Amino acid sequence: MANNNSLVDSESLRRKINYQVILVQVLVSVFLCINFLLITTFFMKDFFYTTMRYILFANTLLSDCLILIITNLMLILSYFRVTIQMQLCLILFTVSSLCIFVTPVTLTAMTLERYVAICMPLRHGELCSTRSTLHCILIIYGLSSVPVTVTLSVLFASITLSFYKQYMVCAVEAFLLYTWHKHLRSGISQFYFLIMFITIVSSYIKIMKVAKAASGENKKSTKKGLRTVVLHSFQLLLCLIQLWCPFIEAAVFQINVVLFINIRYFNYITFYLAPRCLSPLIYGLRDEKFFLALRHVALCGLCKNKSFDKLKL
Numbered sequence: 001m002a003n004n005n006s007l008v009d010s011e012s013l014r015r016k017i018n019y020q021v022i023l024v025q026v027l028v029s030v031f032l033c034i035n036f037l038l039i040t041t042f043f044m045k046d047f048f049y050t051t052m053r054y055i056l057f058a059n060t061l062l063s064d065c066l067i068l069i070i071t072n073l074m075l076i077l078s079y080f081r082v083t084i085q086m087q088l089c090l091i092l093f094t095v096s097s098l099c100i101f102v103t104p105v106t107l108t109a110m111t112l113e114r115y116v117a118i119c120m121p122l123r124h125g126e127l128c129s130t131r132s133t134l135h136c137i138l139i140i141y142g143l144s145s146v147p148v149t150v151t152l153s154v155l156f157a158s159i160t161l162s163f164y165k166q167y168m169v170c171a172v173e174a175f176l177l178y179t180w181h182k183h184l185r186s187g188i189s190q191f192y193f194l195i196m197f198i199t200i201v202s203s204y205i206k207i208m209k210v211a212k213a214a215s216g217e218n219k220k221s222t223k224k225g226l227r228t229v230v231l232h233s234f235q236l237l238l239c240l241i242q243l244w245c246p247f248i249e250a251a252v253f254q255i256n257v258v259l260f261i262n263i264r265y266f267n268y269i270t271f272y273l274a275p276r277c278l279s280p281l282i283y284g285l286r287d288e289k290f291f292l293a294l295r296h297v298a299l300c301g302l303c304k305n306k307s308f309d310k311l312k313l
Contacts, residue, residue, distance in 0.1 A: 020265050021079055027269070028072045031276050035061045035068075038280060041294045052128040052136070053117075054290070056110045059137060063102040064276045070096045071272060074170050086163055089170035094148055101144035101192065103275070104239040108196045109136055111232045115203040118222050119210050147188045154181055172246050186247055193240045200233050228282060235278040242271035 039061050041048075048054040070092050077084065117124045126132075155175050168174055176182045207229055211222040245267040253260040285291055 021076070024072065024075065024265075024268065024273075027273050028068050031273065032065060032068055034280050035065050035276070037297060038294065039065075041290065041297045044293045044297060048290070048293070050130050052130075052133040053110060053113050055130075055133045055137070056106050056113065059140070060103055060106045060110075063099045063106065067096060067099045067103070067272065068276060070099075071268070075268065077170050081169055083167040084170055086166050086168060086174070089168065089174065090164070092170060093172065093175055094152065097148040097151065098141075098144055100239075100242065101147055102140060104192070104196055104236050105140050105144050107232050107236045107239065108199050109140060111200055111203050111229050111236075114229055114232075115207060118207050118226075147185070147192070150188060151175065151181075151185055154184065173250065176246075182247060182250065186244070189240075189244065196236060196240065200229070200236060204229050204233065224286075228286070231278060231282050235275050235282070238271050238275040238278075242267070242275075245271055 039058060042054060042058045042061075043049065049058070074092060074096070076082075113128055116127050120127070155177070158177055158181075176185065204226070207222065207226050211226050245264075249260060249264050249267065252263050
């Protein structure tokens, strides 16, 4: 009787996980479609790809797409217990680790751009030019590559060539061989969290001071910029919490496997997928110019909109 109950519980858990995996596939597909639509809209007008905030926005979209594709692939492989050679897994790990930091660092840069636009409007054109944006993107990828470079350097010093030929289930834990590896990765993540948190809070306080002193149209524009910074802050918080997820999951795994599966599922939905749905809200719906272009693309140009045609972007 006990064995039958165990089989029923196991089957129930298996069915639940199946539903969870299907839900994740639906959400990932929806978010990817939305992101591709936004990327298409980005190339509709030259104003978008010559303006700093839209270029940075497109950068987050590309990063988000890569994260969604790679993490979903790793989720499916892990769920079905499919083993792959560690060389391929290392590539997936490197790209995903880079993109995980690219998004929050880019969000911080977007907050600084709003700070310059509102608090230093006379210097905005100079500091946020297309040339400066390209330099900013290089800095973003340079800063984002530091954590994964440190992690890989420590890994390469700790393994032999036979490691690359092994076949294992691809997961982050496969590259954190020792406890101090995890502590090092956690320390770097927390350092980045602290720097970005201070930057966001400082920008918010200074923009808020300008908002109080502004009047008329300037006050309305400044308040909108302030709300954008708040949304960036919330999105950034979710992205930064995901940096701690592997360590929380590793601790829970030692306690209960079923609880570990549920927490990993919750973390993936809340801290990987949720932040990716905020980008369309911030710039896809709230930005008037981008919304006009987005509606034109979504309707395949069927709706003739004079505002879109005459939009002096």
